[in-house]
Amino acid sequence: MAPPHFPDRPSSAPTAEGVKTIGGILTPELHFKELSGLEIHVLWREAEADSVDLGKGELATMLLTLGVKYNYGLPPGIVATQPQIAGFWRSLQLRDLALAHSCALGRETAWQQFMTRYRDALIQAAIGITSSAASGRELADSLYADLFGLTDRGGQRRSPLAYYSGRGSLIGFLRATLAQRNVDHHRRTVRETPLPTHELRAVSSGTTPTAETLSRLSQALSTTFGGLAAEDRFVLSAWFLDRRTLLEISRVIGVHEATVSRRLQRLTARLHEGLLESLQASGLSKAAAEEALATDPRDLDVNLRLLLQASQPGTFPEQGLDTDLRQT
């Protein structure tokens, strides 16, 4: 069968919200020339978009919108070249992307495919996340209803599938969505439960630190924690605050658990050294700095959790991820 003709430029301009304003520079229209009729035809075939009733124009609009939204995977401010643009599109999970967006548009054929491919996987993932068959099914069913687009916003059917970008797999996106809902539900429930009150026995310390020492120590802690890299702070948070295992942390950052263990050792040693240096730099002698480090943490007016998780300037310096973030 001869491939259907697709014009070099789609007849309808993309109208995705927020796309034209990102960065004020890149808009999908500017990149229409990059998406020639031949290329969209190839991508359309790779995405098997025909099988889910997704037209070439719709796919082209979607790809251009995603490209602008994520600046073709490049840091903000860098203008993507033709090979980089093509590489970005080809790196997407095109089949999953076409299916998800066709489902979000309410196409019956797409929903049939979605049911066949993901219904059981969704339930299994939910059961795995909740560790309970009943809760898992309940969670999966609630998400499934939302995916179908029952939520109505401004007279338009909105499905979470419309937020799928195709960078990861669709099943991974569904799993993350399930996890998100489960965590939110859990945190809502836990907030209503009173925390257990443990009265810790005070550790006898030789001398009570002076207010000046405590102030210096607080300052040193802020400086030392602030100088850590994002991944190091993530590892420390996951290990000390969330009490995750080495294996869990290693899976997330993609290294061996022995590497995580070594990194934790190195980080704690570096923190100790950093604190000593900061204290000595503030005018304490080495012995006094060592003594200050032996201070009972309960005497400190410092919240280590807040310190470790304090927002660093430049955490989100670019606007590229602004559209990824949702206010809660």
Next chain:
Amino acid sequence: MKEQLHLDADSLNAFVEGVLSEHERAQCLAHLAECARCRDIVFLAQDVPVSPAVPIPISARRRWFQPIPLLAAAAVCVAIIGTWLYLRSGPVERPQELATRVAQAPLSPPDNRVEGPAPKPVIPEASASARLRSPELPTQNPPPAPVTSPEPPRTAPPPAPAETARSKDSSATQTATPPPLQPSAIVAQTEVVPAGISGTVTDPSGATIPQATIQLRQLAGNGTTNARTDRSGEFKFSGLAPGQYELQITAPGFRQTTQRVEVQPQQMAAVTARLEVGSMAETVQVEANASVVQTQSSQVGRSKKAVPLETPPLPSKLPTRIEVKSGKIMLSVDSAGALFFSGNSGKSWKAIKSPWTGKVVSLVTPPTLTQDSKALFQLTTDSGSVWLSQDGRRWYPVRPPR
């Protein structure tokens, strides 16, 4: 309370799957270091590989075992005592009876029942032995049915008592004479066949390329693994975690090719890479869906691994990269791209003084070009020139068609 921004599910998933670019990953990590909620989601959304369901025979066996561990121990004790008593008493009739049975049923499998202690007729003894041995046997029928009617006329007719016993008293036979492969079959069912990628690297003419370098990189991770194709141009990576991988295939004189492969759990993805002739610096991006080979059977899982070539007896002392044969004439190209000739099936080799410049990157027989019907061999150099030969020693260039 301070409002906090969170990463959405799509970004979190992209982070978990390791498909974010460096700057996006750094941003995500910075947020995750601060946000306990998003950390929880990331840890929860991990695709932890679920071990396959335990096959029914195993679980049945365990169920059978767990309530009665003492019975199993007692059975072992009884078997030891019975053997000891049997050796002490030394019944005279049993060897003769055994000889008769073996003569009457020569095809029956070896039966350990002769070591049973009870001096009873054959079949009841087998049943008793079955009861004793049942803990060690596969439990298709977990609780072994007790044999309550040990009637010799019914269960042991004269022609073939052992076979009759198997056919008439199925429960006793199943437990007493298990198929010898059953335990290993159970192991095979519980073994997880590792996922992997196997494939072949060929040149444009379809000839395989030995010693091509394949670099495997998991898109969700940072590590890379290297392998080389063997003499037949094949390679294999096994024991891979499911996910998206990128294969970067390089061979001297060919253009580098990159191919993406999705590895499914317990399946072997098959890849065929065809390299184009060209310089080392050129790169070709290939997007192809790898066909998936079922590896549930252990036979497939034991396929050949990429084996480095043995040191061939070439005058250059370099490993052979290409080898073709036509009759007794053998031609070899070493890893430096030099051509060698052997007229005695590889017993001795002689270097060919090449009229071409550069390295030989492809050598095939019979030639794919039809300019000379008498030509036996065809080679291609790294500069792209093609040469033909009728005897492997004298070569002439192929003129490009006008």
